[in-house]
Amino acid sequence: MYRLSYYKKKTIAPNINDLGDEILIKIFSYLDKEELCLKAMEVCQKWATTVTSNKQLLQQLKFEGNNASTNKICEILKSASGLEAIELVSVPEVDVIIDHLCRFNGTLKEVTLKYCPEHINVTALENLFTSCIYLSKINLKGTIFSADGLYTSIASLTELHSLTLSANKEYLNYNRLMEIILNCHHLENLKLFNSNVFDPILTDEIVVEIFQTLHSSLKSLTLDCTYLSSSSYSAIFHCKWLEDLHVINAVTFSGRQLNTFPKLVHLKSLKIEKGIGLNNNDFIETFNSNNRTLQNLICFALTYCFKLEDSGLEAIVKVCGKNLISLNIEGCSKLTNNATDNIVKYCNNLRYLNVAFISNKNLLDYEMVPNNFPHLNVLVVDDSTDYTELRALQIIMANLEILISEVKLFKRLHKFN
Template identity: 25%
Template sequence: MNINDLPAEMLIEIFTYLPEWDFLRNARHVCQIWKLISTSPILRQNVELSKYMDSYAYPLKYFSAIQLYIKKLVMHSTYIQTFEKHHQDVKFENLKSLHITSKVQCTWWPNSVFNNFFSMFPNVQIIKITPEFWRDAENCLYALSQFSIIELDFGYYGSNSFGTMGKLHDLHYRFIQFVQCQRSLKILKIRASDHFAEDTVAQILEKCPTLTSLNISGAYVSAESFKISTNALALTEFYMKSQSEFKDGDLEALTKRAPCLKTLNIEGCRSITERGFRHIALNCSHLKKLFIGELDSNCVTDVGSDVITKIAKACPHLEFLSAIGCSKLEDDCIIDLTSSCGSLRGINLNGCTNITDVSFFALADHCPLLNVCEVRNSAISLKCAMYLIQHCKGLTKLNMSNCNNIDDKNDSELENMLETQSRNNKPRTNSSVNSKLDMSSFSMHCFHSHLKDLDLSESMHVTRTLATKLTRILPDLISLKLSISADIESDEEWFQEIFENCVCLSEFKLSTTTIQRQDYLKL
């Protein structure tokens, strides 16, 4: 059977896995059928152009045939001048999203470069761009002001040296003017290194009342940014990481002005105390996602159990909680969380060293929709982990790295599950629907076929025997990390057994190497 004998729908599905380079240089020249498929509108909706393409003119000829199909374009900044100079007649009429992957350096080019380039995308609504120098940033904002932007991701990391401070002050006002004229702007992300004025955020909130999502990364935020005005905000998502100036009073002002917040990320804001967190409970009853604590589980914070308990009782719709590095949290607050927030779908307790099996049993019993669970550095045991896997049938990711209570000293639960699996002798399936049906007909000791990602790295008591049993019980794993030392030659049989147990596993990581399926089994 020839591959071209497959139905067109199947061929198109196969082609979706090919990188753009193969379309431009290889696949489209194989035969007439492949050339026709390579211009399919379905395949050409999302296009990515990388720097490694050695001929810029070549793909531009290709664009003349597909320009009307493209809805999202990801491209390296080196293409900006090439597009502007050689192919201004191309118009991406249906393109809505444009992502420039690298820093844009157009300082020595004519000011018209940005205008001419962006004119090729007359209906663009989503932009991600990072100008290198202040002049690039100014020209970029000026060119974009003619469009109706819905989502902007704007980064600037230029130098403050060589007398550019005054220019950066002008950049601040250019940015405020841009935001003010964008009546449809809903999502704004600012990535900068202290290059905007102190009241930039305050003015953005004042000038852009339609904003529903604000993400501030690296830009300096003054202590009064949220207190200057009391006008209600339409914000439903707010992200501000590692801001030492963001304090209790600012969090209070934010939550009062944005009562409809559904996502709040203040990780690394170490100046916030229990008093500040109390205002989340008082003002954010619609909250669905909350990120507090630290960015790294190796850091610790003073967030206590009372904070989580109050927030959980006040925010019953909470679906995701990240409390990385909150080492003072204890089981009682997690029990309160599970009893109040039964719709919890994800939890990150990395670095919460006082959390024990009691909390995870409560998660398994009260949060059946749990999809992601990360418990690095915790005291979770193997028995509890398997109980969590069995009862949360939607669980796809479990991170138990550096959990030294995971061992095979008491693996009777695993043996029971393997015995039940063998006794039932039912064929395993990768279909989530069939998996649910199979599991509902099994006893509580049935094997789990939903977990995709299992991380046991740095859990030093996990042995090869235990890892093998886990892969037999969890046959649908696509990601596995272990901290087991192995010899590439002498452990070949063990590698083969792991891959035979997990047919979707293309590789798994050990302490010093990554084992590839193609080296030990035929795909």
């Protein structure tokens, strides 16, 4: 007689790799690039192969500081044959990385090299600009390079739409700047700063010539106005396609210039920094008489405009408050609680709000924030704010990012925890 035995069928636990490549790729598409490259690709060979075999997952890359070794970055670049945009912030050994970009990533369209700690070899940059002929955006903010011929290489990029240059005061002069401006006819985004206060590049004569050349293409402009006067502002207002305008150190900016903004009928974002020459009545007059044009603004910043009062802010938010998603009134020290009432009344769609360094510390009642600003993603306050109130607010609005602005030797932001 044989004894029959019944064995319970062994069940195999489901594995994420059983989902198939299409579903894995969909999951990976929700990860940010740091998680994707530095974590997901390290899990197993299958995940690494799935990521590198899909060009869309590696179209944009960002590396910051020492979060990845140079060898690791170069290894990823070899696999990213469809790379279109890369951002390197404070990354060492940039020359080695640039060499790999030239060899493996000829389709590159956007390159950002910000605050890299070493002087970049000019030959490496020249090779980058000659190898990646489709570059449309270059950002070299805070990264120092020395070159005579480099600006000629930049000027040869006929597809260039966006250019940011700074920290190169020894080599960037009028002739080199104009060489770029005159050759890159498609420039849409331009950021210009005076790096050397003793020998400024940006004078009225130069600025007028720049905007006479770019008036039909320019859509976004950030301009250091430290040494500029009314002739420069008049030239800006002839750039009729401007959508984004940021004037820095606008100490000579007056009500007359402010009243000219409605000529820019496509303007969606306006930022005025240190407009100490603007009076409260200038804002009232401009916004009360030109409300149809200015109501299209979705981003508005008036930082350290010391003469702005409650009535001026009321005139602003009455006109464009309904469409505003970003409002920055940092350092506007004359505002009182009435300003808050007007923001609450007219600006219910805000995603970003900056109320740092305003004399009235009770300007914003944090208890009313959840009900009146349900879409708010970022709130910026200064380090004199009651942290107990901020913690209570963060409990109620779990997705709200609160940033603390500090001024010591220099201004900096840090996340509130």
